[in-house]
Structure formats: structure tokens, C-alpha cells
Amino acid sequence: MTDQDAGLRLRGITKRFGTLVANDAIDLDIVPGEIHCLLGENGAGKSTLMNVLYGLLQPDEGEITIDGRPQVSRSPKEAIAAGIGMVHQHFMLVDVFTVAENLALGDHRRGLLNMRQARRTVASLSERYHLDVDPDARVEDLPVGVQQRVEILKALADDARYLIFDEPTAVLTPQEIDELIAVMRSLRDEGRAIVFITHKLREVRAIADKITVIRRGQVVGTALPSDPEAHLAELMVGRAVSLVVDKEPARPSEQPRLVLQGVSVASPSGLLAVHELDLEVAGGEIVCVAGVQGNGQTELAEALLGAAPVTAGTVHLDGRPLATGSTRDTIRAGVGFVPEDRKRDGFVGSFTVAENLVLNQADEKPYARGIALDLPTIRRNAEARVAEFDIRTQSVDTPVAALSGGNQQKVVLARELSRPLSVLVASQPTRGVDVGAIEFLHRRLVEERDRGTAVLIVSTELDEVVALADRVAVMYRGRIVGTVPPTTSREVLGLMMAGVPTDEALAAASATTRTEEDEALAASLASTPEEAR
CATH class of the missing domain: 3.40.50.300 (P-loop containing nucleotide triphosphate hydrolases)
Known part of the structure; x- marks a missing residue:
């Protein structure tokens, strides 16, 4: 195996859902000892790509290799066996079970749940990575930040070399985010590869070693964590945007x-x-x-x-x-x-754009005449609102689901x-x-x-x-x-x-x-x- 083969490689990964191309010929290199951030807007195709990698979805085209050898994951079980773990945005835990029971569920190769071993694993990994999780605590009684630690423990218990964190900070306080970043750095420093999926620019710049930007299913560029947030935002959107809310001081009413x-x-x-x-x-x-x-x-x-x-x-x-x-x-x-x-x-x-723009007033003047809708007035209202709010639509008759x-x-x-x-x-x-x-x-x-x-x-x-x-x-x-x-x-x-x-x-x-x-x-x-x- 050469240095070029080392690590996890995605080449030409394409995933379609009908006419929608969620991933379009994506190339990506995931290297041990590195935190690789996938940055992009919601719907850009980040999570779809990682679901392909984790075996939840199958690619229509392309290949995945680990250390130069082809890797085909037809299920998460096969991905886990290959050393790929995933910390999901929406936790995959059984709330009424304890932490140790949740870990034991993932290790039933002999058909029996080894609770004693599961407790030892939780205690050992908690101490090693400073995660502070009680093996006998019921998941439903834990704060969301601790529940996320349990998700991480599950992946580490499977000895994952490649760890995917999918929007992991969505339900965390700032202090819990800092703790998560410290855990991710610790994992990186011992040689694991981390993939961090997010749309939050501040977090990317705080944690990334490498940044790949995905827009509309395609890789549109790479960036450094030292790059300004405005540059990262421009890569995400495709044009310059202002990240500052320009407002005068409030003038609140007396009452x-x-x-x-x-x-x-x-x-x-x-x-x-x-x-x-x-x-x-x-x-x-x-x-x-x-x-x-x-x-x-x-x-x-x-x-x-x-x-x-x-x-x-x-x-x-x-x-x-x-x-x-x-x-x-x-x-x-x-x-x-x-x-x-x-x-x-x-x-x-x-419903069309025009119809949705009067949903809460459709039975009132000027949009109704008795029990009948005033369609010309509804259309004029829609054309005015589309222009005023810069709604990008082919027509006011376009269904809103298509926007x-x-x-x-x-x-x-x-x-x-x-x-x-x-x-x-x-x-x-x-x-x-x-x-x-x-x-x-x-x-x-x-x-x-x-x-x-x-x-x-x-x-x-x-x-x-x-x-x-x-x-x-x-x-x-x-x-x-x-x-x-x-x-x-x-x-x-x-x-x-x-x-x-x-x-x-x-x-x-x-x-x-x-x-x-x-x-x-x-x-x-x-x-x-x-x-x-």
C-alpha cells in the first residue's frame, strides 16, 4: 500500500433520487489524523454523501476504497465492520434503556447481551476520552449533550477508525460544543479520521484541518480554516453575502x-x-x-x-x-x-404561490366575494409579493413544493x-x-x-x-x-x-x-x- 492509497477515498460518487441529483460525481479524501469539515447549506448533499459512506444508501455511480481496497457497504453493519462509525444528528438511542444496554445492543454477535462487558467498555472509554458517562444511567434521563456522548461511545466501542459527525452541534449549548470539539481533537490526535458535517461557519473555523465545500450536490472548492467567514459563505452560496445584520438601535414602545x-x-x-x-x-x-x-x-x-x-x-x-x-x-x-x-x-x-400567499385571508375581502375567490385580485397580490420579497419562481402559478x-x-x-x-x-x-x-x-x-x-x-x-x-x-x-x-x-x-x-x-x-x-x-x-x- 502506498501513501496515496492510505485512508478513505471516494471517487465519482453519484446518488440520484428520481430526477434529483443529490451527489454529482463527488471526490473526497478522508485521511487519518485529520478533521475534515464538509461545509454546505442544508440540502447541499452532505448528509446524503455520508449516508452512502455509512451504508444507509447505495451510490448509483462511483467507488469507495479503504487503504486502496474497494469497500462496498450494503448496510451500516458492513460499514461498521470496515471501521466506519457515525454520530447521527438525530440520536439512534433507545430512550428507556441504560447507556450500557444501548452499547450492548450494538454488540450481539453471539446472540447474547454481555452487560458486564458493556459497563466496562463505557467506563473505560469515558475515562479515556473524558466523556463522563454513567453506564447505568437511563438515556431518557440524560441531558442531550450527554446523550450525544453516548452516541460517540457507541462508535468508539466498535473501534471506528473513520468517524462521521452529522450536524452534531444542533442541540448543544456553547459549553457542550466546546467539550465536543475537545473530544474530536483528542480522537484526531490518536490517529482517527474525523468527518464533521455542518453549515455553521464559526464552528468550521474553530475545528477544521481541511474544509471541502459542497453546493447543490457538487464539490465547489476547498478552503482553509484561516479563511474569512465571508469567503466561506461565498463558496457555499455562489455569491458574496453580508453576514452582519445592519440595524439601528430599537425604539421600543413605552408599554x-x-x-x-x-x-x-x-x-x-x-x-x-x-x-x-x-x-x-x-x-x-x-x-x-x-x-x-x-x-x-x-x-x-x-x-x-x-x-x-x-x-x-x-x-x-x-x-x-x-x-x-x-x-x-x-x-x-x-x-x-x-x-x-x-x-x-x-x-x-x-397549492400555487398565489394561493399560499392568501391562505390566512382567503375568506376575507379583497380576496373573496361572498363564497367565491377573487382570482384576479389574488394574482395581483401574488405578483406584488413575489417582486417585493424577491421570491424566485417561474410563475405565481408554480406549486410552492417546487421552490x-x-x-x-x-x-x-x-x-x-x-x-x-x-x-x-x-x-x-x-x-x-x-x-x-x-x-x-x-x-x-x-x-x-x-x-x-x-x-x-x-x-x-x-x-x-x-x-x-x-x-x-x-x-x-x-x-x-x-x-x-x-x-x-x-x-x-x-x-x-x-x-x-x-x-x-x-x-x-x-x-x-x-x-x-x-x-x-x-x-x-x-x-x-x-x-x-
Whole structure:
């Protein structure tokens, strides 16, 4: 075997789904002792390529070799046997089993589960890589950051030489991301090859040894971690984009427009997802709710639309009670809503662009005449919104399902902003959207704030929160831990996202990371009576 043969090589990998070419003749070299980042927008083909490598999908063309020998993985079992492991974005764990039981499930070659060996393996690997996982802990009782460590342990227990991390930071706090990066570096330093799939520029520059950029299923270039974020963004999108949200200081109204007092909200299972929450949003300001996914943010946003049951507390809009039990009444009261899952809740894919742009007003003037739709008016509205929001579509008669993710989100936002609003609730407003569309969507959200609308944004993207927010409300297990300015350091925000109260997070933050704004916030809290905090 020559040096050129060493490692994992992908040559001409092509994967099609009908007429869609998800991977188009991709070449990639994955070398031991290196962290190789695959950078690209959601839908660029990164995860498809790794699913081919892991045996979850079969390529239509191309070949894979390991140390010069052909490798064909018809299943994950065969990929694991070849030394390929994968840490999935959505954890592949049995929640009701313990950590050791989850590991034992993956090692049943003799038909029996060896629990004693599984416990020893967890303890040994935890100590070796500083992962701190209890073998007998039930997975459902573990924080998401620790659950991810269990996924890593599973891959290491199989002695994987090539480790794929698919969007691993999506559900982690900043501190947990730092811990993950340390683990990845440790694995690299002992000679393993790491593939890190992400769309987050900050993380790429922090961890990568090599960067390959994929756009629309093709490798469009390579980059260095020292390259500016603007250059990486341009490679991802294909044009120059601004990564800075340009906005003037907020001019909030004297009285809040949206007031939540003691609000509790039930999840679909009937359990409380939001607990006695208090929150205010003034007109002319953006309040961002930050936190790790799954801490009640989804239920809170849906309750404000009337789509989730409020079991206690009150919601007032412009001084009047908001009818949270009725979506129709909520919309007519002046609430705009951008759902976190646009494909499920934001539009009807088989309907045209024109039809989707009036979904929430189709039974009202000027779009309806009695029980009949006013089709010419609906078409004129669509043509105006398409131009105003730069929606890239062949026609207003095109089904929304045929548009890109960014243009689908523009349709949703255009519909919500096409009428006067008292409050706009936007949940994960740029999820699955390319960098270029994010730039546009952020600008429109700021413009809506400047019209005097109260804007409440729920986002798990900390960069987005810091860029857009005039105030940040951090949510943990259904409660607001604290409300802080967007200039608060990432370390403090990360501690709050893990449930640490604001004053304790400020005290715990290391002296080297505390900003002047942190010091000012700490001084302000110290001078504020406890009952008023």
C-alpha cells in the first residue's frame, strides 16, 4: 500500500433520487489524523454523501476504497465492520434503556447481551476520552449533550477508525460544543479520521484541518480554516453575502404590546411543556427566545397562535386578552406566525404561490366575494409579493413544493407581513435556508420591528439570536431563566441555556471571557431587589 492509497477515498460518487441529483460525481479524501469539515447549506448533499459512506444508501455511480481496497457497504453493519462509525444528528438511542444496554445492543454477535462487558467498555472509554458517562444511567434521563456522548461511545466501542459527525452541534449549548470539539481533537490526535458535517461557519473555523465545500450536490472548492467567514459563505452560496445584520438601535414602545403572565402550555402528550412563564415584548423591539431545542419553545410559539392549549395564565395583546384557543381569532387579532416546520405548518405544497400567499385571508375581502375567490385580485397580490420579497419562481402559478427552501420561507414570511400586525412570532425563521436568503429574511424582520410591531423570535441558532435580538430571553425546561442584552458573552448565555440563573451564570463565567457588558449586567442585577428581577 502506498501513501496515496492510505485512508478513505471516494471517487465519482453519484446518488440520484428520481430526477434529483443529490451527489454529482463527488471526490473526497478522508485521511487519518485529520478533521475534515464538509461545509454546505442544508440540502447541499452532505448528509446524503455520508449516508452512502455509512451504508444507509447505495451510490448509483462511483467507488469507495479503504487503504486502496474497494469497500462496498450494503448496510451500516458492513460499514461498521470496515471501521466506519457515525454520530447521527438525530440520536439512534433507545430512550428507556441504560447507556450500557444501548452499547450492548450494538454488540450481539453471539446472540447474547454481555452487560458486564458493556459497563466496562463505557467506563473505560469515558475515562479515556473524558466523556463522563454513567453506564447505568437511563438515556431518557440524560441531558442531550450527554446523550450525544453516548452516541460517540457507541462508535468508539466498535473501534471506528473513520468517524462521521452529522450536524452534531444542533442541540448543544456553547459549553457542550466546546467539550465536543475537545473530544474530536483528542480522537484526531490518536490517529482517527474525523468527518464533521455542518453549515455553521464559526464552528468550521474553530475545528477544521481541511474544509471541502459542497453546493447543490457538487464539490465547489476547498478552503482553509484561516479563511474569512465571508469567503466561506461565498463558496457555499455562489455569491458574496453580508453576514452582519445592519440595524439601528430599537425604539421600543413605552408599554409592551404582548404580555404573558404565568402562562403554562401542555405538550401533545398532555405534559406541561411551559411552566408559569412571564414575558413582555414591546412594539418596535425584537425579543429572541434562546435555548436548546426541546425546552418548551415550540409549544410556547404554537400557544401564541392558538395551536397549543394554554392551561394557565393570561396572554394580553395591546391591553386586551388574546383568545389563545382559536387560531382564526388570533390571526384576526393581529398575530403573524412563522412556524418552525414550514413544510408541515407553513404552506400547502400542492397549492400555487398565489394561493399560499392568501391562505390566512382567503375568506376575507379583497380576496373573496361572498363564497367565491377573487382570482384576479389574488394574482395581483401574488405578483406584488413575489417582486417585493424577491421570491424566485417561474410563475405565481408554480406549486410552492417546487421552490427552494429559502423561497418557500419567503412565501411564508411574505404572507404574514402582507397585513398590519401587532405582533410577529417567528419560530426558527431561517432553518434550512441558504446564507443568501438568511440575509434577506433578517433584513425584513428588522424592518417589521421598525414599523412598531412587537417581534418575538424563537431560535436555536445563537449567532442569529445575538445578531437580531434587542433582548434575549433564555428558556430552559419550560421557564425563562433570565432576560439579558444580546451583548452578553456566549459563555454566560451557554450557562443560562443549561439552566443556570443569570446572576449565577455571570459569577461562574471565567474572568477571561466576561465582557464589559457582562460586568455592567452583573452590577445592574446586584443593585436590583431580588423580587424585581
